Amino acid sequence: MPTASLITTFSITTFEGFEEILSAEITALGGEDVEIGRRVVHCNGDKDFLYRANLNLRTGLRVLVNLTEFTARNEQEMYDQLKAIDWSPLLAKDGNLWIDANTSSDYHRNAVYLSQLFKDAIVDQFRDKTGERPSVSKEEADLRLNLHVTKNDEVSVSLNSSGDGLHRRGYRRKTGGAPINEVLAAGLLLLAGYDGEVPFVDPMCGSGTIVAEAAMIAANHPPGLNRKFGFERWPDFEIELWSSIRQEALDARRRPPHPIVGSDIEELTVSLARISLDRAGVLNYVDLYSQPFDQLQAPRITDKEAGGMLVTNPPYEMRLTTGNIEGLYQMIGDTLKQNWKGYTAWIITGSPEGLKSVGLKTSRRIPLMNGPVEVRYVRYDLYDGSRKGKHLEEE
Template sequence: MHTIRLKSGVFPLPFTTFTPNREKKHSAIKTYAITTFEGFEEILAAELTALGATDVEPGRRVVMCKGDKAFMYRANLNLRTGIRVLTEIASFRARNEQAMYDQLKAIDWSPYLKVDGFLWIDANTQSDYHRNAVYLSQLFKDAIVDQFRAKTGERPSVSKENADLTLNLHVTRNDEVSVSLNSSGESLHRRGYRKRTGGAPINEVLAAGLVTLSGYDGEVPFCDPMCGSGTIVAEAAMIAARQAPGLNRSFGFERWPDFDAGLWASIRQEARDKVRTPPQPILANDIDELTLHLAKVSLERTGLIQHIDFESLPFNQLSAPAPATEKGGILVTNPPYEVRLKTGNIEELYEMIGDTFKTNWKGYSAWLITGSPEGLKSVGLKTSRRIPLMNGPIEVRYVRYDLYAGSRKHKSEEE
């Protein structure tokens, strides 16, 4: 099992190492930029290393690495904490609009897009001169369309929902421009299992990162006692089953002119062959029966619902699945934190959580993500890990409680 060292401790990572066939290269080695959430860079780097990437370098919300076409296919299919897999095809400096247009038009777009295809452009900018990302997208589109029209008399169309090619344009503060192909298409958090949700759903990539940081590998019981729409449980179930998160969706590279259908079929089969039955109980609970129904609908789409137990009880009435080994069990949950869902008395809710941890979940490691400092203080138990993260625009803390038998209630000094 891989481990990573963060400021808050050393964490085990449940990744199976893939060793690429060095004798058979599927394409030229390219440099990839894989985006992620802030705080997950080291986890993503470990995932990429396990998939066979080389020259892995974590940055801020991105990890750079190298690999061939087979690696790129595997990364899209298997990454749990990646958001997009990008490969840079051009970089230059542009101090004005004409220079930007000329440089973009000078790139040969025919290897990436057919004249009757559809394209979409995501632009982001930190430049003081190129301030309008929407305008940059339009300028980029004009450069591509004008090139095709000059060569063929025809032009590709623009479509976000039906794009054959998705491009990323990034402009730095120094007007350095990076042009990348987005091999993922839609963000990798769109696993394909979540359609409707309850209130304040957690992002799939964030949920996967939380479960991964907990050290969960499927070998101990798992529970989310306030599961909401079931995203944390879904990600945990896929980890326990060794199921690739991208098995139920398509990717942008499948519509590229150089798409290798045979290679892709073998990589998908490789992932299917690794799926197993989770060896320990997985429990999803929510006090709201309608919300729990939505969770069941999502979990059914993962194909793993038969391996998950469901309850609809107040947390303080829920019984913990008995740990089958001395390793105990793992609880991960995302309770309300007032700014998302109105709960009435946030301190009372979190005090109940702490009391229930102490009395009903001995032997477990309990992980809680919250944006409520007041609520966190009210838990009344000492944390053994505290990790700062972001849940969308909300600053949160991801904290761990080691619930030893006979542990004493202790008012911790939380931030």
């Protein structure tokens, strides 16, 4: 576990496509020697960084503290090397333990078996030394460990300082339709360059995830304020340091300078969005409407100046909408063209047919995954003719 001054190496996981924006977030929080991998960013930092990263990262999924690395060609080598680590400073003999394993090895194929082998190595070490053994519990884990095995049987063992994934912000209870992952939503906004300095709209907001993440970005509101983290149960937890980092983040919040709007055709989903936004602590910053997109009015920067950013995740399966997909996306294209001049609009969708029906020229197309579904995140620049704002510039 990192001490206040000792530098530790971290591996912070994310979704494919978000590595660059995560590394920018890490650098801004003081992470050093930042190195980008696939779905992971490595860096160095101290305990202060560890606490800040968990509280503030919008596109990180888990902050892992690297413990050790070794090669294990068979089960015995794996067990022996895991048992050789001294677990007593990290876990009490009557503590609770949980292990998440993932593997790309051809030999060590079964992740569930690997996590059991790991658990046995720790339990056997405690039993040999003390006659007692820790228990296994995910919900009540005092120590959550991560075991990663590469294709070449290289094993990395790390402490999961986050506990539950950082997408669990603590604001979502019930959801309607097909909610997007919170980290995915935040990543979409940061990829689009959203910083709260223009009006923001999600006109098909569903349970409000994109709008909640936008309001948190615009308000400088840390995404982890309403949840617990794994490191809070570690023996070296420094409550004063943690409280001062939280207080600093609370003091840095602001009222967003521009309107933030969420709207959906379904009244019930809008009421779910209202509950989530309230729980996230940003309801006061968001205007919610229950309206079809083609009737929603675009908020303006000023009376004279049109423009802003629109990010939305329209239905891409028919069970989530009425009519047909082509008709829905055609309506989206027509509405953007007629009512949203001056805006930069971003759409994330798993429907290539839908996108074709929008009928507008895209200025960027980014391939991403939404869970198991391949999606496209595309940008439309809806020129106003009378002005070209900085947010409308082409890369």
